[in-house]
Amino acid sequence: MERLWPHLESLSGEKDNSNTEVSVKPTTWKDYFHITKIGITLSNLLSTLTGISLASREGWQTGTTVLTLVSTALVIASGCTLNNYIDRDIDSRMARTQKRALPDGRMQPQKVLWIGITLGVLGISLLGLFVNLLSAMLGLLGLFVYVWIYTAWLKRTSTLSTVIGGISGAIPPVMGYSAVSGTLDLTAWILFIFMFLWQPPHFLALAMRRIEEYRAAGIPLLPVVRGFTETKQQMLRYTTAMVLTSFLIFEVHAAGKGYLTIAIGMGILYMAFCVAGFFAKDNIVWAQKMFRYSLLYLIAMFIGMIVSR
Ligand code: HEM
């Protein structure tokens, strides 16, 4: 295992020397939240809530909603914690990530590994025992794709990492939907495709903004390998497909006219932002705005789906 995936040494029980270079500092209570990437966990939870809402047309079931949110949060937090564990070597090479608890020596890798495993076992068990088997299986699939396929393998080796990683990011809303409906119907698939398509423009904007750091860390992202023009073309393609998919949520009567208004307005603006990128004087400033807009767009769309029936 060591030769193929040197960053996974402790999984095989071998000695972990990854942060022996840095002094061991005391762990703060905040570190326990931050290793779960609390911002990403909570935003994924909003997507789960949206899935629950779309499937709850007959009215909310409070028990199922609370149980689904708590157990899905545990599964996502598990994925993020295990991502922090596996990525501790590359995280120490980038300014954005080197102050995290592991690269900074505030937590021991073995401890983080066990926290990640415990959260995952707890979340999947709760889903399987108290929600349904389908949502538990989806959680397991999301965890597998995010931790093993994306983090341990593709992130270090291929520009396809973010596209394949997008499968895991598209699963939480479907977990919410299937927790209530018990099925994977057309609406569930549309939701999945919408979230899948949202992610490449979201992340490619960040990858452009931080290109020098990613290049230095040796991560083969699209802007690093193919340059800015190709990246902008791909962002426009994904965004166009995502905006068209967003209209289908109205077409299948999963959300109402209020939602459609938001989808059209915010969608056209998103595409206009993408086109503006080809004329941008400063690519980094443009990319920064695109990243922020990707988050604003998603929050507005989720609120539209939840509120407009
Ligand atoms: C291929 C999939 C994805 C990739 C590669 C990705 C990557 C990233 C990265 C690297 C950051 C850190 C930005 C920074 O530190 O400056 C980030 C931030 C963020 N992402 Fe994503 N992301 C993905 C999917 C998602 C999904 C599915 C959601 C929500 C449903 C999401 C929501 C957010 C939010 C809210 C932030 C800002 C808050 C924070 O950094 O804690 N991302 N994303």
Ligand SMILES: CC(C)=CCC/C(C)=C/CC/C(C)=C/COP(=O)(O)OP(=O)(O)O
């Ligand atoms: C069900 C389940 C577990 C779903 C996973 C949901 C999830 C956490 C989605 C985010 C996907 C993703 C690729 C984030 C970036 O990680 P990164 O390692 O590129 O970010 P970093 O560079 O900031 O560490």
